Amino acid sequence: MNKKIIFRLDNVNVEFERHSLAQRSLRSALGRKLNRHKSEKIAALKNINLEIREGENIGVIGRNGAGKSTLLRVLTKVIIPCSGKVQVDNSKHIVPLLELGIGFQPDLSGRENCFVAGMLIGYSKKEIEEKMNSIIDFAELRDFIDEPVKNYSSGMYARLAFALATDINPQVLLVDEVFGVGDEFFMKKCMIRMQELMNNGLTTIFISHNLDFLISQSNRLIWFDGGEIKLDGNPFDVAEAYRNSDNNLKLVVSG
């Protein structure tokens, strides 16, 4: 357990203000100031303490709205928490995959998008040029790479984005349930690529609803519930507890 700490969260709180569209205007802002009216707040993360070390492959599970995606946004500094401390090891190349195709512009071709989006996740022009062929091969887009991506199918789009994010050797990969699109074969290909990367010592944090994949691939599983960490430990035990938590939800099977 003496490996380097990559992420460390101390008492991290994230709260969202509940504001409707009408409250965005100058008038309502003035009104709020004058009336000292406090707007309603929703806690997305409550007092999170977490340490993530090099080489760990972490799975994150939980119901919708449990704070899983907010956690990834805190780790990638997109959200600056209301209170608490976030420490990130900046020497590591961290690639977030919160959504497939972040930074893609519909009017640009697949190749042009690889450059813009690739730069966003921290690669230089040269690195992308070197890997261009292997990205195209993995995404199976040889005939379409110079077409604008707005003409791509959602599967083609996802393949290109995944290939780009994982082909250029990230050191830490944060993935938020992104394999919903694409066909069975592509999903399998992604899973295999993920396995390879994990076996090569890549640190991963993987949000998924695919429990079986998480049990077999991760060495630590964290269960989020209502913005708090409910359980954190051995993947098998956590998955078991998570599965048993919905005892009163049963599908009616006829016959």
Added chain:
Amino acid sequence: MTSSEYIDKRSLRFAWYYSLSQLKAKYRYTSLGFIWNFLEPALYLIILSLVFAVINRMNISDYAVFLFSALVPWRYFEKVVNLVMESLVNGEWLLKKLYVSPFAFPINRLIMASFDFLFSIVVAFVLFAFLKENWTIHLIIIPLAIIPWAIFGFGLGLICAVLYTFFRDVKPLVQMILTLTFFTSPILFSRTVFVPDSFQAKIMDFHPITYFAALFQKPVYNAVWPSEIDWAVSICIALISLITGLILINKYKSQFYYYL
């Protein structure tokens, strides 16, 4: 404070390549393509000079040179303020998903507007070739004269960007103020239309754009160097707005996520 608190290499690289790709994509589906970059300012300048020459009853070629000299930098300034103001809100698609410096989008917009300025200044000089008789050494000051305009526009844009993120009412207000500023500034008309020491002439002394406009009007139209006061006032205003903008963004950047 170190520079890394403002901008990192990755964000800068993105700002630059995103600008290039936008430039490529802008007229991609038009048949004239890249030529539009020149045609657009050309048509605008020609129409405006025709209209106002008639209204002002001035010699058309003389007036056009006067008008273009300050109108081209003003159009640039206005564009920078507007684009930078909207840059954070329009960058929501990225800012809420992936960390980039809060200055990445404002810088990207500044670069975009600067491309436009380059095209416009080329067009203006092509038109000058037909209109302008006295070509003097003073024209070489132009690359320097645009710098205070750029810094002022960028700084003001940053200030407006912070306000606009929190209060969306700011956009129409800013546009109105810019329009008012434009029509009261000595860009469309020369200061000399007023009687010296008259009330209107005194107002011109307090109009900030008077000094910015002089940086272009004097070398291009009057064939003299801009005065020290022109430089001092414009550079001071530019720096004050830039520093205010930088401070505001740094102060409120942790809250942008919740308001975008």
